[in-house]
Amino acid sequence: xxxxxxxxxxxxxxxxxxxxxxxxxxxxxxxxxxxxxxxxxxxxxxxxxxxxxxxxxxxxxxxxxxxxxxxxxxxxxxxxxxxxxxxxxxxxxxxxxxxxxxxxxxxxxxxxxxxxxxxxxxxxxxxxxxxxxxxxxxxxxxxxxxxxxxxxxxxxxxxxxxxxxxxxxxxxxxxxxxxxxxxxxxxxxxxxxxxxxxxxxxxxxxxxxxxxxxxxxxxxxxxxxxxxxxxxxxxxxxxxxxxxxxxxxxxxxxxxxxxxxxxxxxxxxxxxxxxxxxxxxxxxxxxxxxxxxxxxxxxxxxxxxxxxxxxxxxxxxxxxxxxxxxxxxxxxxxxxxxxxxxxxxxxxxxxxxxxxxxxxxxxxxxxxxxxxxxxxxxxxxxxxxxxxxxxxxxxxxxxxxxxxxxxxxxxxxxxxxxxxxxxxxxxxxxxxxxxxxxxxxxxxxxxxxxxxxxxxxxxxxxxxxxxxxxxxxxxxxxxxxxxxxxxxxxxxxxxxxxxxxxxxxxxxxxxxxxxxxxxxxxxxxxxxxxxxxxxxxxxxxxxxxxxxxxxxxxxxxxxxxxxxxxxxxxxxxxxxxxxxxxxxxxxxxxxxxxxxxxxxxxxxxxxxxxxxxxxxxxxxxxxxxxxxxxxxxxxxxxxxxxxxxxxxxxxxxxxxxxxxxxxxxxxxxxxxxxxxxxxxxxxxxxxxxxxxxxxxxxxxxxxxxxxxxxxxxxxxxxxxxxxxxxxxxxxxxxxxxxxxxxxxxxxxxxxxxxxxxxxxxxxxxxxxxxxxxxxxxxxxxxxxxxxxxxx
Numbered sequence: 008x009x010x011x012x013x014x015x016x017x018x019x020x021x022x023x024x025x026x027x028x029x030x031x032x033x034x035x036x037x038x039x040x041x042x043x044x045x046x047x048x049x050x051x052x053x054x055x056x057x058x059x060x061x062x063x064x065x066x067x068x069x070x071x072x073x074x075x076x077x078x079x080x081x082x083x084x085x086x087x088x089x090x091x092x093x094x095x096x097x098x099x100x101x102x103x104x105x106x107x108x109x110x111x112x113x114x115x116x117x118x119x120x121x122x123x124x125x126x127x128x129x130x131x132x133x134x135x136x137x138x139x140x141x142x143x144x145x146x147x148x149x150x151x152x153x154x155x156x157x158x159x160x161x162x163x164x165x166x167x168x169x170x171x172x173x174x175x176x177x178x179x180x181x182x183x184x185x186x187x188x189x190x191x192x193x194x195x196x197x198x199x200x201x202x203x204x205x206x207x208x209x210x211x212x213x214x215x216x217x218x219x220x221x222x223x224x225x226x227x228x229x230x231x232x233x234x235x236x237x238x239x240x241x242x243x244x245x246x247x248x249x250x251x252x253x254x255x256x257x258x259x260x261x262x263x264x265x266x267x268x269x270x271x272x273x274x275x276x277x278x279x280x281x282x283x284x285x286x287x288x289x290x291x292x293x294x295x296x297x298x299x300x301x302x303x304x305x306x307x308x309x310x311x312x313x314x315x316x317x318x319x320x321x322x323x324x325x326x327x328x329x330x331x332x333x334x335x336x337x338x339x340x341x342x343x344x345x346x347x348x349x350x351x352x353x354x355x356x357x358x359x360x361x362x363x364x365x366x367x368x369x370x371x372x373x374x375x376x377x378x379x380x381x382x383x384x385x386x387x388x389x390x391x392x393x394x395x396x397x398x399x400x401x402x403x404x405x406x407x408x409x410x411x412x413x414x415x416x417x418x419x420x421x422x423x424x425x426x427x428x429x430x431x432x433x434x435x436x437x438x439x440x441x442x443x444x445x446x447x448x449x450x451x452x453x454x455x456x457x458x459x460x461x462x463x464x465x466x467x468x469x470x471x472x473x474x475x476x477x478x479x480x481x482x483x484x485x486x487x488x489x490x491x492x493x494x495x496x497x498x499x500x501x502x503x504x505x506x507x508x509x510x511x512x513x514x515x516x517x518x519x520x521x522x523x524x525x526x527x528x529x530x531x532x533x534x535x536x537x538x539x540x541x542x543x544x545x546x547x548x549x550x551x552x553x554x555x556x557x558x559x560x561x562x563x564x565x566x567x568x569x570x571x572x573x574x575x576x577x578x579x580x581x582x583x584x585x586x587x588x589x590x591x592x593x594x595x596x597x598x599x600x601x602x603x604x605x606x607x608x609x610x611x612x613x614x615x616x617x618x619x620x621x622x623x624x625x626x627x628x629x630x631x632x633x634x635x636x637x638x639x640x641x642x643x644x645x646x647x648x649x650x651x652x653x654x655x656x657x658x659x660x661x662x663x664x665x666x667x668x669x670x671x672x673x674x675x676x677x678x679x680x681x682x683x684x685x686x687x688x689x690x691x692x693x694x695x696x697x698x699x700x701x702x703x704x705x706x707x708x709x710x711x712x713x714x715x716x717x718x719x720x721x722x723x724x725x726x727x728x729x730x731x732x733x734x735x736x737x738x739x740x741x742x743x744x745x746x747x748x749x750x751x752x753x754x755x756x757x758x759x760x761x762x763x764x765x766x767x768x769x770x771x772x773x774x775x776x777x778x779x780x781x782x783x784x785x786x787x788x789x790x791x792x793x794x795x796x797x798x
Contacts, residue, residue, distance in 0.1 A: 048150030119144025274400030311340030447487035524728030592770030
C-alpha cells in the first residue's frame with residue numbers, strides 16, 4: 008500500500024503561450040530578421056574559478072562583439088551575464104559576423120544563427136520564434152564554432168554559402184521542431200573532410216537522444232534557461248537572456264514605530280506587484296519567489312540573475328496614525344544604477360491609488376507599453392476602508408500557504424474584510440477561493456462548503472464582474488468545485504490572454520492539462536509559471552511530480568538534486584527524492600536520503616518512510632515511529648486525515664510483521680473515522696479508496712472490492728487522468744492482495760504504461776509484498792521480465 012499521503016493529486020489545452028499572445032496583437036510591430044545568439048563557453052566554471060577575472064573578460068568581450076556587429080551592419084539588442092543577442096537585416100552579414108565572432112572572441116563563444124519572424128518591443132528588444140531558435144542552436148554549438156539554420160543557408164549565395172556544410176537535422180531542446188543545421192568548412196580542405204575531433208564530437212552530439220515534448224517556445228521559456236531550469240542533459244544550458252522590461256519587487260521595509268504594521272507594508276508591496284503583473288509588456292517575478300529575500304540586499308546583481316530580471320524595485324512604508332509614506336526606487340541590477348525613485352505621502356484613506364501610480368511609473372521608466380484596457384484595470388482600487396484592507400492582507404498571507412489550517416485562518420480574516428466593507432469585490436473573490444480550496448483538498452468536500460464558495464463568488468461577480476481577481480476566482484470555482492476541467496481550461500486561457508504574467512494562471516492551466524492527460528501541455532505551462540516564479544519551491548515540486556508521473560526519472564533526479572541544493576531542509580523534496588529511488592528499485596539510495604530525517608504527523612514523508620520499510624520487508628523501528636506520530640497527532644488535535652493515513656500504514660506494517668491483532672486494531676481505528684467522513688462526503692473517491700484499504704487490511708474481500716470499484720467509478724481516468732490512474736492503482740493492488748489474478752494482472756499491465764502519481768514500475772512489482780500472491784503466474788513473471796519502464 009504505497010504512498011497513502013499521495014501528494015493529494017490536488018494539482019492535477021490548447022496551449023496559449025506568452026509569445027502567441029504577443030503575436031496576435033496587431034499593435035506590436037513585427038519583422039523578419041536574422042538573429043545571432045552567442046554565449047561564453049564554460050562561463051559557470053570560469054566564474055566559479057575566478058569571478059572577478061571572468062567578469063572583466065566578459066566586459067572586454069562586449070566591446071569586441073559590438074565592434075564586429077557594427078562592422079557587419081548589425082546591432083546588439085539584448086545582453087545578460089555572458090549572453091548576447093544580435094540582429095542583422097542581411098543573412099549574409101549575419102553569417103559573416105557569426106563566424107568572425109566564433110574565431111576572434113576570447114574567451115571562446117558558442118554561436119547560433121537563424122532567420123525568423125520577431126516581435127519588436129518598445130525598448131528595442133526582440134521576442135519570438137526567430138530569437139528562440141537562434142538561442143537553441145547556440146546551445147548545441149561547440150566552443151569556438153557556429154551553427155546556421157537551413158532557413159539562413161537558403162537565403163545566401165557565394166563562396167561563404169558554398170563553405171557551409173550540412174550537419175543533418177537536429178531536435179531543438181525544449182521545442183517540438185527539428186532543424187537542419189550547417190557548419191563552416193575550413194577555407195583549405197583538410198584530409199578526410201572535417202577535423203576528426205570536431206567531426207566525432209558532432210557525431211556524438213547529434214546521436215544523443217533528446218526527450219520528445221512539445222514544450223512552449225515562447226520568450227518565457229528562454230528565461231527559464233536563464234535561471235537554470237532546463238534540466239535536460241546532455242544539452243548545454245542556455246545563456247541568460249533577460250528582457251530589459253523585467254522587474255522583481257523585493258519585500259518592503261517597515262519603518263513604522265509599530266512593528267505590527269509589517270502586514271501593512273507587505274500589503275502595499277504585494278498590491279504594487281499585483282498591479283505590475285497586469286501590464287503585459289513587463290515580466291514580473293511572483294511574490295512567492297521574493298518573499299524570503301531581505302528588503303535591501305547587498306548582492307542585488309546575484310539576486311537579479313537568479314530571478315531572471317534586469318531590474319529590482321526596493322521600497323519602504325512608514326505609517327504613523329493616518330499618515331502613510333511610501334518610498335520606492337527602481338534599480339538596474341547589473342550596474343546598481345537608480346532608474347527612478349519617488350516618495351508618496353498620503354492619508355490612510357487615500358493610500359490605495361498609490362499602487363497603480365507606482366506600477367504605471369515603473370512601466371514608463373522601463374519603456375513598457377500600458378494598453379488602455381490595462382490602465383483601466385489598474386485604476387480600479389481595492390477598497391477605501393483601511394480596516395478592511397488590513398484584514399484582507401492578513402487573510403491573503405494565509406491563503407497563499409494553502410494548508411487546511413491556513414485556509415481556515417484566511418477564511419476568518421477575509422470574512423472580516425467583507426463585513427467591514429461589503430463592497431470589497433476582491434475580498435469576496437479571495438474568500439470564494441479559500442472555500443474552493445478547502446472543498447478541492449477533500450478535507451471539506453461538503454455541500455455546505457460548496458454553497459459557501461458559490462455564494463461568495465456570486466457577491467464578487469455582482470460587485471465587479473470584470474475585475475481580474477474575480478474572474479480568476481470564478482475559474483478556480485469551476486476547476487476545484489465543479490470539476491469542469493474543460494470549462495475551467497477555457498476560462499484560464501482567456502485570463503492568460505489578459506493577465507499573461509500571472510504565475511497562478513499559468514500553473515492552473517498546467518494542473519488542468521494534467522487532469523486531461525495533456526502531459527506535454529502541462530509541462531509547458533508549468534515551466535512558464537516557473538519563469539516568473541523561479542524561487543518558489545512548490546513550482547519545482549509540481550514539475551518534479553509531473554516528471555515522476557511520466558516515469559521520466561532521468562530528468563526528475565537532477566531537478567530534485569538541484570532543488571535540494573537550494574532548499575536542503577525541505578521535507579517535500581526529500582520525500583520525492585526518496586520516492587524516485589524507490590520507484591527505480593534503489594533502496595540503498597532511498598535509505599541514504601531518509602537517514603536522519605524525522606517526519607511530522609501530516610507529512611507525505613511519513614508514508615514514504617513506511618513504504619521503505621514495506622519494500623525492505625524490515626519493520627522494526629518504523630512501527631514505533633508511526634505509533635509516535637499517531638500520539639503526537641492526537642495530542643495536537645489536527646484536523647484532516649492524518650490519523651487515517653497513519654493507521655492504515657501502521658496496520659499494513661503490523662500485518663507484514665505478523666502482528667495480526669495489532670493490524671486489526673489499527674485498521675479498525677481508520678475504519679471508524681472513514682465511515683464518519685463518508686457520511687459527510689459520500690462521493691469522495693479519496694474516502695472510498697481509503698475504505699478499500701481498510702477493509703482489505705481487515706480481510707473483508709467483499710467490502711474491499713466494492714469500495715475500490717466505487718472509487719474508480721466516481722473518478723475514472725476518462726474524467727481525471729491523474730487522479731483516475733491513482734484509483735486504478737489502488738484497485739489493482741486490492742485485487743492483488745486478495746489473490747484475484749484474473750483482474751489484477753491485466754490491470755497492472757495497463758498501469759505500467761499509464762502516467763500516475765506515483766506510477767507503477769517493474770521495480771516496484773519485484774519488491775512490494777502487495778504482489779506476492781501473483782508471483783509464479785507466467786503472465787506476471789513476463790511483466791517482471793519486461794522492464795524498461797523507468798529510466
